[in-house]
Each structure stands twice: as structure tokens, then as C-alpha cells.
Amino acid sequence: MEYLNVSTASATGNPRNKTALKPGRSLMDWIKLTNSSTNLSGNGNRLRDISLDELAQHKNKNDAWLAIRGMVYNVSSYFEFHPGGEEELMRGVGIDATDLFDQVHKWVNYESMLKKCLVGRLRTDSMLPPVKRPQSKLAVGKDLSMPPPFPSLSASSAGMVTTDWMQNLTTVTIVLYTRQKGLDARRISTSIDGNVFHTRIYSDDWLRCFDYQIRLAEDVHPFCKPTVSLTTGKVELVLHKKQIALHWQKLGDLEEVIQGFQPLGQAPPFFRRSVLTRKSRVNHNVFLCTLTFPTGQNFHVPVGWHVQLKLCLEDGTEVIRSYTPITSTLSSCETTDCPSISESPTALHFLIKIYANGPFTSALDRLSEGSRSIEVSNPIGNFVGSQLEGKNLVAIAAGTGITPLIRVAIDVLRNNRRVSLLFFNRTQDDIIWKEEFRELELKYPNKFKLWHVLSEPDDEWPGLRGRISKSVLATIILSEEYHDVGSNFACVCGPSDFTLETLRLLDSAGYTQETVHAFSG
Numbered sequence: 009m010e011y012l013n014v015s016t017a018s019a020t021g022n023p024r025n026k027t028a029l030k031p032g033r034s035l036m037d038w039i040k041l042t043n044s045s046t047n048l049s050g051n052g053n054r055l056r057d058i059s060l061d062e063l064a065q066h067k068n069k070n071d072a073w074l075a076i077r078g079m080v081y082n083v084s085s086y087f088e089f090h091p092g093g094e095e096e097l098m099r100g101v102g103i104d105a106t107d108l109f110d111q112v113h114k115w116v117n118y119e120s121m122l123k124k125c126l127v128g129r130l131r132t133d134s135m136l137p138p139v140k141r142p143q144s145k146l147a148v149g150k151d152l153s154m155p156p157p158f159p160s161l162s163a164s165s166a167g168m169v170t171t172d173w174m175q176n177l178t179t180v181t182i183v184l185y186t187r188q189k190g191l192d193a194r195r196i197s198t199s200i201d202g203n204v205f206h207t208r209i210y211s212d213d214w215l216r217c218f219d220y221q222i223r224l225a226e227d228v229h230p231f232c233k234p235t236v237s238l239t240t241g242k243v244e245l246v247l248h249k250k251q252i253a254l255h256w257q258k259l260g261d262l263e264e265v266i267q268g269f270q271p272l273g274q275a276p277p278f279f280r281r282s283v284l285t286r287k288s289r290v291n292h293n294v295f296l297c298t299l300t301f302p303t304g305q306n307f308h309v310p311v312g313w314h315v316q317l318k319l320c321l322e323d324g325t326e327v328i329r330s331y332t333p334i335t336s337t338l339s340s341c342e343t344t345d346c347p348s349i350s351e352s353p354t355a356l357h358f359l360i361k362i363y364a365n366g367p368f369t370s371a372l373d374r375l376s377e378g379s380r381s382i383e384v385s386n387p388i389g390n391f392v393g394s395q396l397e398g399k400n401l402v403a404i405a406a407g408t409g410i411t412p413l414i415r416v417a418i419d420v421l422r423n424n425r426r427v428s429l430l431f432f433n434r435t436q437d438d439i440i441w442k443e444e445f446r447e448l449e450l451k452y453p454n455k456f457k458l459w460h461v462l463s464e465p466d467d468e469w470p471g472l473r474g475r476i477s478k479s480v481l482a483t484i485i486l487s488e489e490y491h492d493v494g495s496n497f498a499c500v501c502g503p504s505d506f507t508l509e510t511l512r513l514l515d516s517a518g519y520t521q522e523t524v525h526a527f528s529g
């Protein structure tokens with residue numbers, strides 16, 4: 009996905025009204041300041057929960073806090089660096105500025121720009137995000153940067169997590185008492201990078217998570233296999249000492265820990281290093297990219313979920329885009345014995361379209377195999393695979409919107425159910441994996457059906473033409489085979505106008521929130 013990027017834009021306010029910054033106050037100067045030892049947050053590195061009332065008290069230029077997406081930042085040092093001017097920034101001070109921020113530049117990587125200014129989290133009981141609805145009753149529910157509208161989580165319902173550690177001659181074991189019954193190892197991601205050990209534990213519904221990060225006191229091997237008790241939710245993370253028999257005086261210094269599980273949308277992103285080990289052309293502007301992880305990484309990307317890729321541009325700006333991992337080929341994953349990327353991945357594969365004006369993809373275009381410039385976040389998403397149980401899949405995709413649907417479709421085929429794919433593209437040359445999809449059709453003549461629809465076909469094109477419309481959708485939805493809406497589940501992904509129109513049409517064909525999932529663009 010390529011989003012609007014205003015890399016030098018303001019944290020709130022209109023980027024078109026940029027003001028001249030004083031010498032020494034450029035973006036690069038700000039990055040230098042954030043990389044220095046200056047304490048910009050003023051909170052001594054301890055994150056706190058902050059109420060709206062407390063936030064409102066910090067509304068002066070010398071003591072200015074603002075909240076974006078559930079995180080509170082002390083922006084007192086940022087005024088002179090703000091391209092939109094001091095007055096614009098003041099508009100967001102003392103309040104939850106998420107809406108103001110989103111009005112102009114939702115995709116600015118503020119997390120990175122303001123990370124040293126982080127004071128804490130806006131308390132969930134004082135914040136219910138606005139619910140955005142498209143015109144149809146079906147929602148493009150997946151603005152994952154927004155915290156989901158959870159009711160307030162009391163300590164008991166959120167699940168307090170207590171921690172402990174122990175050691176023997178060769179190992180150190182970190183114990184987390186999560187009290188999450190039914191927790192399985194796939195919900196536990198770990199990372200060992202030098203001395204920094206990070207773990208994220210997802211709740212049983214994957215919608216909340218618990219983060220724990222510690223700078224270990226001594227060296228360990230980059231390997232950790234979590235074990236978990238299904239009945240109590242006790243998680244044991246065994247680390248292997250590099251220096252056998254060394255008695256550790258302490259475990260290390262905590263860098264990130266909160267008392268319990270928090271909504272996924274409010275958790276700060278965690279990024280892992282990777283190596284670009286494959287970059288091969290799929291068509292005139294799409295690459296298949298493989299990112300391989302160093303040892304010490306253990307995580308699972310659920311079907312229908314995505315990750316964020318972070319790339320540092322030549323001028324030091326970090327750009328982040330979301331991409332859904334795919335299987336490396338369609339054929340490698342059609343059978344039940346396929347190596348699943350659900351196992352702790354050593355690599356993830358992505359189909360990435362290069363946009364000439366896109367800062368992320370044009371930078372990616374310049375990268376060669378072997379590059380270590382891309383970092384990969386923990387998985388993000390809210391697609392619930394169990395919704396599809398026992399159902400056939402109606403997949404409606406446009407352009408690179410096919411990517412999140414690939415693993416979903418394979419999952420359905422592997423479970424012996426039918427997949428019907430309506431795939432919209434501009435021209436024949438734009439169709440991603442045309443041959444591979446054709447082979448899949450031949451392999452599953454009764455289970456997999458594909459219709460290509462071109463909006464800019466040449467005269468010879470024998471297939472369907474146009475954009476999404478009632479008559480095109482009728483090819484699948486209104487045919488006899490699909491008459492029983494209840495036995496189908498529809499997944500939609502593409503440009504936002506395309507998605508909204510498709511949802512509207514599905515709505516009028518009898519689909520409901522329970523039988524449709526739209527991946528937002």
C-alpha cells in the first residue's frame with residue numbers, strides 16, 4: 009500500500025501553510041536532537057497512564073502535551089521545528105489531537121518523529137474513538153492505526169501480568185503469568201537483538217497485547233522458544249547464557265512493560281531488522297520481495313493480517329507502509345503439507361507495486377538484494393479467520409488489493425471449500441500472477457474460479473470490462489450458485505472508492521457485517 013506521505017509536515021495543522029523555520033530547526037536538526045541524550049519527554053523514561061484531565065493541564069507552550077492515537081507526547085521542545093508553525097501546533101495541545109492530525113496527514117510517521125517525547129498512554133476509559141462509517145451498512149472496519157472501540161478495561165478484565173525470573177548454570181528463564189487461558193505459542197512473538205529481549209503476547213482474540221522489553225544484564229544466544237501452559241496462561245521464555253555458569257546479579261533493565269493487556273491499536277510498534285534477500289520482477293511495476301530475518305526472531309502472522317515496513321530515506325526520514333505477507337508462490341502452498349509462513353518465519357514475502365511518486369516504493373526500487381534498510385513490525389490486523397469456517401469465499405480484489413486475499417483464499421482451498429475470485433485491473437499487463445492463478449484454476453476446476461475484469465482493456469480482450477458495478481458483480485453474486493448468501497463469506501480489497509462501492513453492492517445483495525470483511529487501503 010502506498011499512502012500519502014508528508015514527511016516534513018506538522019504534527020497537527022495544514023502542511024500547505026508551512027512557515028519558515030529558523031536556521032538549525034530543520035527536520036534533520038530535530039532528528040539529531042531526538043538522537044541526543046536530551047530528555048524530551050520529561051518523564052524519566054517511565055511511561056504512565058494519563059487521563060484527559062491531566063492532559064488538559066499541559067496546554068502551555070513551555071509545558072505542552074498532546075495525544076495522538078492513545079499516546080501522549082510532550083511537544084514543548086518541538087515548537088520551533090514544526091513546519092506548520094507554532095500556532096498550528098498549539099491547536100492540538102492539551103487535547104486528544106488525533107482528529108486534527110488525521111485531517112491533514114494521517115500517515116506521517118509521528119511515532120518515529122516524536123518517540124523521544126512519549127510521556128505515556130491516554131487512559132482508555134477516557135477515550136472512545138470516533139466510529140467512521142461508509143454509506144452502506146457494511147463497514148470498512150479496518151483502520152488499524154485507530155484503537156478499536158473497546159469498553160474500558162478494568163485491571164481484572166484486562167488481565168494483569170506479573171513477571172518473575174530464575175536461572176541455572178546454562179539458562180535464564182523469564183516467567184510471565186498472563187492468566188490468559190487457552191493461550192498458544194503462536195500468540196507469543198519474541199525478538200533477541202544483541203542484549204535487547206522483546207516479547208509481545210497477543211490475547212486469545214488477538215485484539216489486545218502485552219509487551220515486555222528488557223535490556224539484559226548479560227549476553228545470551230539469539231534463541232528463545234516460548235512454552236505456555238494452556239490452563240493457566242503461564243509463559244516461560246528460556247534464554248541461553250553465552251557464558252555458562254555466570255551467575256547473573258540481575259535480569260537487566262526494563263525498557264517497556266505495562267501491567268496488563270492493552271488494545272492492539274494503542275501498543276507502540278515494534279520493528280525487527282531484516283535483509284532483502286530477493287527482489288524479483290512480477291510485472292512491469294510489481295516486485296516480489298523477500299525479507300529474511302536474523303536468528304532470534306520468532307513470530308506468527310495470522311492469515312489476513314499485515315505488517316508495517318519501515319525504510320529510512322536518504323535524508324534520514326523514516327517512512328512506514330503496510331503490506332500483507334503472501335506465500336512465495338501460489339503452487340507451493342496449495343496442499344496441506346505446505347510450509348506455512350505461520351510457523352516462526354525466517355522470511356516473509358511481499359508483492360510490492362512501485363509508484364513513481366511514492367517515497368517508500370521509489371526508495372525500495374533503488375534497493376538491491378542484500379540491503380538491510382528495511383525493518384518489519386509485529387503483525388497487525390483484525391481479520392478473524394474463524395468467520396470463514398464452513399463457508400465458501402467470494403473474493404473481490406482490485407490491483408495490489410489481491411495481496412491480503414491470497415493467504416485467505418489458499419486457506420479456504422486447503423479446507424476443501426470453494427473460492428471465487430473477481431479480480432479487477434487496468435490492463436492485462438497489470439494482472440499480478442496471471443499464470444499462477446490460471447494454474448490454480450486448472451488444478452482445482454471445481455473449487456477455484458477466477459474472473460478477470462479490466463478497466464482499460466485493449467480491443468482484443470475477450471473477458472469482462474469496466475469497473476465494479478452491479479452487473480459485473482452479478483456474474484458471481486447473483487448467479488444461482490451463489491444464491492445462498494449465508495453459505496458464502498466475501499472479502500474485499502482495493503482502492504478505497506472501489507471498496508466502498510463493492511460494500512454498497514454487497515449490502516444490497518444481502519451481505520451483512522457478519523459475512524463480509526473489507527481490508528482498508
Ligand code: NAD
Nearest residue numbers: 009406407408409432433434463502503505506527528529
Ligand atoms: P489500480 O489503480 O491499478 O486499480 C486497479 C483497479 O481498481 C482498476 O482497474 C479499477 O477496476 C479499480 N479502481 C481503481 N480506482 C477505482 C475507483 N476510484 N472506483 C472504482 N474502482 C476503482 O490499483 P492499485 O494501484 O494496484 O491499488 C490497489 C489499492 O489496494 C491501493 O489503494 C492499496 O492501498 C490497496 N491495498 C490494500 C491492501 C490492504 O491490505 N488493505 C493491500 C494491498 C493493496
